[in-house]
Amino acid sequence: MAAMKVDKPTDWTDLEEVAAKMLVPGVTPQQVTDYYNTWAKSGYDVKIAQECSRPQTILGDQLKELFPKNREKYSVLDVGAGTGITGQHLRQIGFLTIDALEPSPEMLRVAREKKVYRNAYSCYLTCEPSEIPAASYDAAVLVGVVGHGHLPCAAFEEMARLVKQGGYIVNCMRKAYLHEIPEYIQNWEPMIARLEKEGKWKVVKMESYENHFIGKDGLLTVFHVC
Numbered sequence: 001m002a003a004m005k006v007d008k009p010t011d012w013t014d015l016e017e018v019a020a021k022m023l024v025p026g027v028t029p030q031q032v033t034d035y036y037n038t039w040a041k042s043g044y045d046v047k048i049a050q051e052c053s054r055p056q057t058i059l060g061d062q063l064k065e066l067f068p069k070n071r072e073k074y075s076v077l078d079v080g081a082g083t084g085i086t087g088q089h090l091r092q093i094g095f096l097t098i099d100a101l102e103p104s105p106e107m108l109r110v111a112r113e114k115k116v117y118r119n120a121y122s123c124y125l126t127c128e129p130s131e132i133p134a135a136s137y138d139a140a141v142l143v144g145v146v147g148h149g150h151l152p153c154a155a156f157e158e159m160a161r162l163v164k165q166g167g168y169i170v171n172c173m174r175k176a177y178l179h180e181i182p183e184y185i186q187n188w189e190p191m192i193a194r195l196e197k198e199g200k201w202k203v204v205k206m207e208s209y210e211n212h213f214i215g216k217d218g219l220l221t222v223f224h225v226c
């Protein structure tokens with residue numbers, strides 16, 4: 001089936017317009033990457049850092065609670081690292097070993113310039129095993145990576161493979177997507193239940209917060225990898 005036609009925003013600094021044109025049902029991962037490649041060159045980094053830093057704060061506070069001291073000893077995978085805003089925040093709160101995984105080359109180019117990442121993986125995270133060895137990280141973190149045409153639900157199972165026993169997966173996403181994206185409507189709850197049943201993780205938190213992105217509520221989820 002041919003990919004649906006998507007419109008480019010006329011003003012990349014207008015977040016409402018960008019969201020309305022980009023975060024739409026039926027958009028393909030390649031179209032999403034094309035969008036981010038352009039957005040990276042059209043002010044994503046400055047605009048999001050200035051106006052949408054709430055999920056980074058929520059994520060950072062949660063990581064400080066999970067890793068109350070010696071954060072320099074722990075390794076973190078920033079999934080869907082974008083331009084590195086999250087990585088920068090992780091560095092500010094004391095994490096020193098941070099890897100980025102990001103499919104958009106232009107987003108990753110900006111992220112690399114921040115010099116906060118040890119390794120940068122230029123790829124999608126999917127249900128398939130990535131090139132990264134199992135049990136590589138103490139935590140995998142995500143900010144804004146769930147969306148139409150973005151991270152497939154099954155990629156959380158791959159994250160459970162990449163995180164060490166006793167480590168955490170911490171995800172900040174737009175709450176409504178659990179009820180809007182067909183794949184998440186169908187697979188999110190059964191996947192969580194199955195991985196709990198298989199003894200791969202435990203849900204330790206699922207909490208709403210306000211103003212994740214352009215006034216929309218967010219959902220913070222924390223999985224403890226077993």
Ligand SMILES: C[S@@+](CC[C@H](N)C(=O)[O-])C[C@H]1O[C@@H](n2cnc3c(N)ncnc32)[C@H](O)[C@@H]1O
Nearest residue numbers: 080081082085104107124125143144145150151
């Ligand atoms: C809204 S941006 C968030 C970027 C960054 N986490 C931040 O907070 O600024 C979403 C990012 O997820 C990436 N992404 C989309 N699908 C992905 C996938 N399957 N695996 C990893 N990253 C993905 C996009 O390329 C994009 O950079």
